[in-house]
Amino acid sequence: MELTYSAYLKLDQLLNSQQPLSPDEHDEMLFIVIHQSYELWFKQLLHEKELLNQSLTGGCEFQAMATLRRMLSILKTVVNQVDILETMTPLSFAAFRSRLSTASGFQSWQFRLLEFYLGFRDASRLRSYPESSEEFRSLHKALHEPSLFENFLFFVSEHYNSDIPEDILNRDRTQPYQGDIRVVPLLLNLYKEHPTFRMLCEMLTDFDEGFQEWRYRHVKMVERTIGYKNGTGGSEGVSYLRKSIFLQAFPDLWNIRSDF
Numbered sequence: 218m219e220l221t222y223s224a225y226l227k228l229d230q231l232l233n234s235q236q237p238l239s240p241d242e243h244d245e246m247l248f249i250v251i252h253q254s255y256e257l258w259f260k261q262l263l264h265e266k267e268l269l270n271q272s273l274t275g276g277c278e279f280q281a282m283a284t285l286r287r288m289l290s291i292l293k294t295v296v297n298q299v300d301i302l303e304t305m306t307p308l309s310f311a312a313f314r315s316r317l318s319t320a321s322g323f324q325s326w327q328f329r330l331l332e333f334y335l336g337f338r339d340a341s342r343l344r345s346y347p348e349s350s351e352e353f354r355s356l357h358k359a360l361h362e363p364s365l366f367e368n369f370l371f372f373v374s375e376h377y378n379s380d381i382p383e384d385i386l387n388r389d390r391t392q393p394y395q396g397d398i399r400v401v402p403l404l405l406n407l408y409k410e411h412p413t414f415r416m417l418c419e420m421l422t423d424f425d426e427g428f429q430e431w432r433y434r435h436v437k438m439v440e441r442t443i444g445y446k447n448g449t450g451g452s453e454g455v456s457y458l459r460k461s462i463f464l465q466a467f468p469d470l471w472n473i474r475s476d477f
């Protein structure tokens with residue numbers, strides 16, 4: 218038999234994967250579909266990151282920018298999906314929330330992989346997963362791999378012959394990178410001199426800003442939907458989420474802006 222649309226896309230599996238726990242609550246379907254589509258886009262972002270890494274390692278600046286542009290479009294799309302979920306009222310959500318028990322987006326390991334890739338390293342995130350699980354293994358691996366910014370710095374040192382200090386290139390990757398004042402003037406010079414490099418820096422900054430935008434839209438969605446209740450994942454909810462709103466993935470790229 219010839220391959221069909223449904224068979225190729227495994228629609229049987231895909232469309233049978235929405236199983237509301239409260240079938241009488243109309244909005245639970247939306248809640249599930251939105252979360253599942255987020256996870257699919259997270260999967261795509263993680264897939265794109267492989268190409269981005271390869272491009273930076275291989276010195277293909279244009280390919281890196283093309284991939285970043287796609288990743289940015291995906292990020293904008295997921296941020297916009299908040300609008301759809303915000304059509305669910307606190308009343309509708311309250312009607313099925315207790316069925317979620319302790320399940321929470323807090324446990325999204327693909328989101329944690331993205332955070333690790335962006336340099337938000339925090340080994341304690343691994344505690345959410347059993348040591349024998351695939352989630353634990355992939356996060357543990359990601360914790361020791363170079364972040365996007367580290368790959369960018371390798372690229373800068375290789376292809377622009379910039380003297381990025383060795384201790385930065387070989388830093389302990391399990392710790393978050395807080396920025397380094399020695400990097401700022403090096404990036405600033407390249408930024409002024411090379412238009413393509415400038416575009417790359419701006420795209421990275423777009424991505425950083427887009428990620429902060431996601432955190433902001435998410436916390437406002439949470440605030441309007443559950444107010445100041447604790448999260449199902451066990452955190453204090455809004456006050457926990459507010460702490461990360463302005464975290465920067467690429468502090469040096471923000472810092473160069475004070476020196477123009």
Ligand code: HEM
Binds near residue numbers: 252451
């Ligand atoms: C009505 C909608 C939503 C509510 C009320 C909500 C609520 C929360 C709360 C309270 C937390 C804090 C952790 C906890 O104690 O549970 C959290 C974390 C999180 N949620 Fe949501 N959420 C919603 C929608 C979403 C959507 C659509 C996604 C998309 C995947 C998502 C992804 C996440 C992630 C990744 C975290 C971890 C954030 C971090 O640790 O910084 N949430 N959510």
